[in-house]
Amino acid sequence: MYTQLRMVDTLEKMGISSSFSGEIYTRLDMIYSSWLANDEEIMLDMTTCAMAFRLLRLHGYDIPSEGLAQFSEESSFHESVQGHLNDTEALLELYKASQVHIMEEEPILENICSWSAELLKQQLCSNKISRSVDPAEVEHVLKFPHYATLDRLEHRRNIEQFRPGCSMMLKSAYRVSHAAEEKILALATDGFHSSQAVYQQELQHLESWVREMRLDELEFARVMPMHTLFSSASTMFPSELSEARIAWSKNTMLTTAVDDLFDVVGAREELENFITLIEMWDAHEEVGFYSERVETLFRAVYNTSNEIAAKAAAVQKRNVIGHIAELWAELVRAMMVETEWRMSGRVPSMEEYMRVALPSIALGPILCISLYLVGPELPDDVVRGHEYSELLRHTNICSRLKNDLATYERENAQGKVNSVPLLARRRGGSIEAAEREVKGTVEASRRKLLRLVARKEGAVPRPCRALFWNICKAVHRFFYKGEDSYTSPTELVHAGNAVVLDPLRLPAGMIDLTAASTSKAAGRACLS
Known part of the structure; x- marks a missing residue:
């Protein structure tokens, strides 16, 4: 369950989930059935449960917040294995799940959001972030909740920070192969650069239209x-x-x-x-x-x-x-x-x-x-x-x-x-x-x-x-800062360049883009 959920999450973070939409919904249907059956593989693991709640809810499945009731209090974390391990991944997933708030009154999610955010801040300040999690990711998620993110900026950030062998597949026992991760990165990189070429043509068209x-x-x-x-x-x-x-x-x-x-x-x-x-x-x-x-x-x-x-x-x-x-x-x-x-x-x-x-x-x-x-x-x-x-x-x-x-x-x-x-x-x-x-x-x-x-x-x-x-x-x-970015466009200029003009910044030799032609098959293999 964890592997399937993490793969779905990774494909979405990298901006290539549309290539695997059929496979993704097949897996989510299966996980939803397991959720309804109260499957221990989902419900007893804090990280898997939180990730399942978030992804299922965002994809239209009827998931009440009571499914996270067992984690509603801070004590539930401290008394768990994750708490003893100071598990930042579990905390981060709980915090992200708590933001998928769609009903007027969901005190369970409000409680989780409050204490998980505070613990994440404490871990950052005390330099106690788990080795499997990048502190920059924690800072980013705390700064920009899911309702204040822009897809293409997020894709760029995730592509640039993706490292095969130490990627978003965080639990070491459930990693996909290094080769498959390289192909996922290749497909995402190729897709990002291809879309930029289209955006640049659109920009030329818009500039011509302004004059016309x-x-x-x-x-x-x-x-x-x-x-x-x-x-x-x-x-x-x-x-x-x-x-x-x-x-x-x-x-x-x-x-x-x-x-x-x-x-x-x-x-x-x-x-x-x-x-x-x-x-x-x-x-x-x-x-x-x-x-x-x-x-x-x-x-x-x-x-x-x-x-x-x-x-x-x-x-x-x-x-x-x-x-x-x-x-x-x-x-x-x-x-x-x-x-x-x-x-x-x-x-x-x-x-x-x-x-x-x-x-x-x-x-x-x-x-x-x-x-x-x-x-x-x-x-x-x-x-x-x-x-x-x-x-x-x-x-x-x-x-x-x-x-x-x-x-x-x-x-x-x-x-x-x-x-x-x-x-x-x-x-x-x-x-x-x-x-x-x-x-x-x-x-x-x-x-x-x-x-x-x-x-x-x-x-x-x-x-x-x-x-x-x-x-x-x-x-x-x-x-997000209470400022009008359109009237004060410094940040807009930087973000616009990142999406439309600037090529991805990847370490030299990170990937061979010719691998992109086989990446879709690799992604499907990982989901199967």
Whole structure:
């Protein structure tokens, strides 16, 4: 059981699990049956039990947290064999399992998270990390919980730190062969470099598109192809999702430029003209353009949307331009309301603010349009159905409120409305109390979102649900220090280079990439 679980985990960490999805679910089905049968091989070993809980839950299996009840108290570790051995691997797996929190009340997971994190910190400080575990891995997991990780950054880190013979297959009695590990590393390395070649072609396309749409002539607009491509590649990394990444990147640049028009330079007449143009859509020539920058920006939105819609129609087997136009109209109306609040000094209620602030975070044009190019068909009744709506709502809540927590001081000085000061008014002026409330709302929505994403069945196809969760993770990562990484992009530049441009840093002679051609067979052999 341990070997099977560790192999699944390794393939996912290395970014190559999609090559073995059938074998992975076959093994997880078997392990789920053993879990239901209360198999001692799983339930009596702390590491195996914690890893099984995490992987099964994340892959949609119905696993209640009571399965970890035997490890809910710190004493359970100290009294175990793992505790006597000061086993960092067991602690680390328990801590990671405790983060897969999907129900509103799961005190078992909360207890495990609290004491396991504290013990891991103590081991780090006292230099008592088990020899089989890299201290840097412990530091990384404590710094970035699973809901604040970006897939392609994690893959790169794991590939670079993977050492055949002392790899993630931690228990020495259960190691796979050195040759198989080398082939896994070869496949992961080859896949990473191949995808980078695709990303670099996409970057060239985006830079050409910026010039074609004349967005580089809009001096007020933040137009950053590299940043937007990184955000899409880190959440939709497979090479075959190129069209979805490009749509994501273009719409991120467009929504940012529109936001800058509303926030920075636009006169009321320009903004009203832009909204009318969006609402009229195909009949926009009847309206006319108030200014050259309004014309430039509208034509970029309109022409790009029609181009994306044509590609989406081939995937969806229906015309989706109507929905795309709706998403843009909803966004600019919300932005206009926020602009009117800023201009007039009016302070809305929290409820009124959230009705406007959720669509104004711009995930409609960015996320919803990209979903049409992910692969599975999304019929109109699914897109307008309850499950899709809830997935988007909770993603919007996490995105908006994490943004608000990071930017409320700056936005307050600019006269903008933000949820933190709004809630502070209700809490006797206490910013600290408002921050706690906002963080609690984010945590609740994050759990509900993961519950929707992780379940096996749903009206929204699983690959599409996964993108909602990946967006939530990206938002948490970009704002993990309480800073707006998009506005202060130093870290984004470094991360973007790591995903898109910089080759992997592997020790000389570590692997022979020609072995990659046999790596899939090696991975299947390890899973069998």
